[in-house]
Amino acid sequence: MTDSMERREIRLAGSGGQGLILGARILFEAFAIEGRRASQSQSYEPTSRGGFCHSDVVVSEDLSDFPLVTGLDALIALDQVGFDRSIALAKPDALVIVDTRIDARDAEGRRLHRLPLTERAVVTGSGRIANxxxxxxxxxxSGFVRPSSLDEAIRRETPEKFAALNAAAARVGLTMGETAAAA
Structure with missing residues (x-):
């Protein structure tokens, strides 16, 4: 990660109950740990679970920048609804990370990674930690933030009784991402 970062727009998308807002809060905190300026916002349908939900993080060195997404540099989609309702905002060179269950044909040409996010979460301890x-x-x-900053942000933003499991899940994801990057 370089010392300066141009504007980056990141979306976590899926359905209510998948921990997308927590995930974006953790990512926001990881950028803050590195001294970067970021904003975080979220939107969800008025159902307690299952409705479309997304949470965005915008990182920019410019304080005057518009704090909402206009073109995604990265999309992380945990279900089909989240993918379908967000992919049109992804830039042509965007990093797109989706669960293997998702039909991601609309992401062709982008830096698409179909990964067994939910499957690995279940093996690690709970399907609820796919985020x-x-x-x-x-x-x-992405290389947008250091792994150590993510680990620290998880410790800060996660309830203590879930911190170890969430950190373990993130390490599983790091390994999976490193393997995908090397392929």
């Missing part, structure tokens, strides 16, 4: 697996993969594939 953390995805964050680890994102950090490895």
């Amino acid at each position: 953390m697996v995805a964050l680890g993969a994102f950090v490895a594939l």
Whole structure:
């Protein structure tokens, strides 16, 4: 990671209950740990679980920048609805990380990585930590933030009783991302 970063727009997308808002808060915190300026926003349908949800992080050195996404540099999609409703915002060279269950034909030409996010989360301890697996993969594939900053952000933003499991899931994702990057 270089000392300066041009504007980067990142979206975590899926359905309510998948931990997307927590994931973006953790990513926001990781940038803050590195002294970077960031904003975080979210949107979700008024259902408690299952409705479309996304959470965005915009990182820019310019304080005057518009804090909402206009063209995604990275999309992390945990389900089909999140992918379908977000892919049109992804730039042609965007990094797109999706769970293997997603039909990602619309991402052709982008830097697409179909990874077993949910499957690895289940093996690690719970399907509910796919968001953390995805964050680890994102950090490895994007280089936008250091793995140590992600680890520290997880410790800061996660309830203590879930911190070890979330950190383990992120490490699984980091390894998966490093393997995908080397392929």
